[in-house]
Amino acid sequence: MREAFVDRDILTGDDEAGMAALAAEVRALTEAVVRTGVASAEAASVAAEVAALTARLKATRRVHPPYGTVGESGMERQIANPVTGHLNPIAPPVDFKVSEEGIVRAEFTLPTVYEGPPTFVHGGVSAMIMDQVLGMAAAATGTAGMTATLETRYRRPTPLGVPLTVEAKASRVEGRKIYADGTICGPDGRVTVEASAMFIAPQTRPGA
Numbered sequence: 397m398r399e400a401f402v403d404r405d406i407l408t409g410d411d412e413a414g415m416a417a418l419a420a421e422v423r424a425l426t427e428a429v430v431r432t433g434v435a436s437a438e439a440a441s442v443a444a445e446v447a448a449l450t451a452r453l454k455a456t457r458r459v460h461p462p463y464g465t466v467g468e469s470g471m472e473r474q475i476a477n478p479v480t481g482h483l484n485p486i487a488p489p490v491d492f493k494v495s496e497e498g499i500v501r502a503e504f505t506l507p508t509v510y511e512g513p514p515t516f517v518h519g520g521v522s523a524m525i526m527d528q529v530l531g532m533a534a535a536a537t538g539t540a541g542m543t544a545t546l547e548t549r550y551r552r553p554t555p556l557g558v559p560l561t562v563e564a565k566a567s568r569v570e571g572r573k574i575y576a577d578g579t580i581c582g583p584d585g586r587v588t589v590e591a592s593a594m595f596i597a598p599q600t601r602p603g604a
């Protein structure tokens with residue numbers, strides 16, 4: 397996976413904060429779009445203004461999304477990650493903390509833009525969040541890998557607009573394979589989603 401980390405611009409301090417503020421506004425815009433009740437003429441007028449803003453941002457483009465400065469983990473931070481990335485408007489974003497025991501945990505609330513069944517979270521969104529938290533739990537063993545398998549068991553509908561808890565931990569490492577399990581719980585503490593995944597670490601090249 398190391399190759400994925402080369403040739404990235406690294407944002408620091410004010411630059412990262414400015415881009416995060418932009419992403420937060422676009423996130424709010426996205427939620428406003430799916431819930432707005434304005435007439436179509438007003439929607440068309442707003443669309444023209446948004447197109448002008450998009451053109452301003454496209455005036456300068458990076459080859460790849462940037463990373464943030466190296467965190468306490470010693471790893472570059474993927475600030476445009478679609479789950480955790482403050483720079484990515486499609487990320488909720490979810491702020492994970494990793495304990496010394498390797499438990500990865502976050503509390504988060506998902507707005508309407510992630511709706512699947514009426515008033516509940518889309519199952520693919522839950523799977524995406526689980527993939528991320530399980531991957532981070534695997535990485536907490538000291539070895540990150542690519543998701544090879546991801547099994548989700550949807551026990552109950554996951555509600556929108558209320559605090560949810562997600563948690564994961566690696567269960568074992570077998571050679572290049574790292575196994576992890578996790579859950580999403582509703583505000584009542586009951587499990588809504590269980591997931592298990594297996595990650596495969598990159599093959600070590602001779603001399604690498």
Ligand SMILES: CCCCCCCCCC(=O)SCCNC(=O)CCNC(=O)[C@H](O)C(C)(C)COP(=O)(O)OP(=O)(O)OC[C@H]1O[C@@H](n2cnc3c(N)ncnc32)[C@H](O)[C@@H]1OP(=O)(O)O
Nearest residue numbers: 471527528531532535540541542543544545596597598599
């Ligand atoms: C702090 C950082 C936190 C990061 C969190 C990130 C979370 C998000 C992670 C992702 O979303 S990654 C994106 C989704 N996953 C992919 O796109 C993976 C696509 N698949 C691949 O790239 C390769 O198939 C893979 C790297 C998974 C494996 O390729 P390899 O060439 O390294 O595997 P290889 O053929 O050498 O097989 C090694 C072992 O794994 C087994 N294996 C390989 N792929 C498998 C698979 N898909 N399912 C089950 N077993 C698999 C294979 O049978 C074999 O078992 P044995 O050693 O027991 O013989």
